[in-house]
Amino acid sequence: MEYLITDVGRVRLAVLPYDQTGDPISKVVVLSLLGLLLAALPVALTGLVDQPRAFRRHVVAWSFLAPASVHLAIFTLGPLAIAAWLSLHRWSLIDVARPFVGLANYLHVLGDSAFWNAIQNTVLFTLHVPVSMAIALALAIIVQRRARGIVFLRAILFLPTITSLVAVAMVWQWMLHDEYGLFNWLLSKIGIGPVAWLSSPSTALLPIMIMATWMVVGYQMILFQAGLAAIPSDLYDAARIDGANPWRRFIHVTIPGLRHTLFFVLVTSVIGSFQIFGAVYLMTEGGPLHATDVAVFHIYEEAWEYFRFGDAAAQSWVLFAIIFVATWLQFRTLERRVEGQA
Amino acid sequence: MSQVNRSRRRAANVAAWALACLLALTMLAPFLWMLSTSLMDELEVFRFPPRLLPESPRWENYEGALSARPFGRYFLNSFVFATCIVIGQLFTAATAGYAFAKFAFTGRDKLFLLFLSTMMVPAVVVMIPRFLLIDALGWIDTYTGLVSTELVLVWGIFLMRQYFRSVPKELMEEPPLASRRNAFDEHAHGGSGHRVIPRHVRDDRFQVMGRRLQLRPSAFEAGS
Numbered sequence: 001m002e003y004l005i006t007d008v009g010r011v012r013l014a015v016l017p018y019d020q021t022g023d024p025i026s027k028v029v030v031l032s033l034l035g036l037l038l039a040a041l042p043v044a045l046t047g048l049v050d051q052p053r054a055f056r057r058h059v060v061a062w063s064f065l066a067p068a069s070v071h072l073a074i075f076t077l078g079p080l081a082i083a084a085w086l087s088l089h090r091w092s093l094i095d096v097a098r099p100f101v102g103l104a105n106y107l108h109v110l111g112d113s114a115f116w117n118a119i120q121n122t123v124l125f126t127l128h129v130p131v132s133m134a135i136a137l138a139l140a141i142i143v144q145r146r147a148r149g150i151v152f153l154r155a156i157l158f159l160p161t162i163t164s165l166v167a168v169a170m171v172w173q174w175m176l177h178d179e180y181g182l183f184n185w186l187l188s189k190i191g192i193g194p195v196a197w198l199s200s201p202s203t204a205l206l207p208i209m210i211m212a213t214w215m216v217v218g219y220q221m222i223l224f225q226a227g228l229a230a231i232p233s234d235l236y237d238a239a240r241i242d243g244a245n246p247w248r249r250f251i252h253v254t255i256p257g258l259r260h261t262l263f264f265v266l267v268t269s270v271i272g273s274f275q276i277f278g279a280v281y282l283m284t285e286g287g288p289l290h291a292t293d294v295a296v297f298h299i300y301e302e303a304w305e306y307f308r309f310g311d312a313a314a315q316s317w318v319l320f321a322i323i324f325v326a327t328w329l330q331f332r333t334l335e336r337r338v339e340g341q342a
Numbered sequence: 343m344s345q346v347n348r349s350r351r352r353a354a355n356v357a358a359w360a361l362a363c364l365l366a367l368t369m370l371a372p373f374l375w376m377l378s379t380s381l382m383d384e385l386e387v388f389r390f391p392p393r394l395l396p397e398s399p400r401w402e403n404y405e406g407a408l409s410a411r412p413f414g415r416y417f418l419n420s421f422v423f424a425t426c427i428v429i430g431q432l433f434t435a436a437t438a439g440y441a442f443a444k445f446a447f448t449g450r451d452k453l454f455l456l457f458l459s460t461m462m463v464p465a466v467v468v469m470i471p472r473f474l475l476i477d478a479l480g481w482i483d484t485y486t487g488l489v490s491t492e493l494v495l496v497w498g499i500f501l502m503r504q505y506f507r508s509v510p511k512e513l514m515e516e517p518p519l520a521s522r523r524n525a526f527d528e529h530a531h532g533g534s535g536h537r538v539i540p541r542h543v544r545d546d547r548f549q550v551m552g553r554r555l556q557l558r559p560s561a562f563e564a565g566s
Contacts, residue, residue, distance in 0.1 A: 064441035079471030
């Protein structure tokens, strides 16, 4: 292997050109995984040949699934397998020696209080999801009526979703600024002293949660609206004839009618919220005093600031396990109930 | 009695509107401030108490920003990227979402959880392996390389699955559908019985479903 020597400031680095960084083992892992998946399918299908109906159904189902499955296997599962491989090594961009260390990275992660602090912050941050969903549902119901200017209102509420996070974060940073910010100026008008929004460890997570809610309600609202539009209006008429007041109609018609949408929004929002990165990276960089250090930001720092890719990969798998359990619990407890009502 | 009801409804309407306008304002405020500060110079931006409007709008800020970089090229890149992935994701999400929602096959729910689990891994984790993969394929610095990794969106598959599931099953099964073709015609064409949609399109159940969804979301109860 040939290294290029470069000086960065006072540090001299030996850099490996990236065409030489390819790990032959990772290619073998990816190819064997793909082969395994492709082999599993015919095996599964041949078992069904003696049941023509089931066989046909499986072939049709799999032809529908094929484009997405093949793509996921190549571009997501393959890279994930490599990431799993990395997590068993002490692997760094700038260190040539990449010894196999077994589960040492995982043991290190489990005992790492900074990582668990980040997980705790992430869980706290996720508490904004039910709040934003409640607001979004209320908005969807308001915006659903036919009235003049409603299209305009809908567009305004959706605006944050289609705006670049970087621009949004910069504006919010300004508004939250201790000395020049809009919020503290407004508070000073009603005689409340300046609040150190982003610069105090005790409050810093809150403005980020507020901003995340602000950004996400419009998108959730649109999904709820699509769900509301699919609820047959006859059900509302029937409920009205039965003498149900608006609240009871909401509980007994709207909520059951929206169950698939509610479930979708909850699951995806929790997953997305566990992976919050951009807002933290742009607004606080995990500070002050790690008060806003969230899981993915922690992983990012581990990999790209400290170049400990093995540790970062191990942390990613621990985070994955946490999100997976959270999602699985939602499927177990909520989707069964959703089915029961169907 | 009805008079009381009407005035009550009107009050509720006004309250809902006031609330909606207030929310719209909080949504718009950061944008308005962004617009305002984009016309200020740096000193003005950091003045306290903050000014809501620039003293004299500096339109040259925009000129400077737009000519600082080749934005024409950037917008073209974004346009090509967006067009390709929207087409790709629509196709893969509709087909896979339909399979997950409407076919019973062995291991369906486990496979779906596997699909979903790829959403749970932070994107930074697959960044390096994906880069190595694209490089191995010789697609670095090409649109192919940029687009190829984004053609499937599991989020979209999940969304499609949920919406397909809200469509009652009876509607898709063979005998009821055959007998209800007339009902579909009536809904779609105002009961004239005039066939606008060619037979081969209607015979494809998937498309029929799609059209029903589009035309009459409230038509579902017709069969239940």
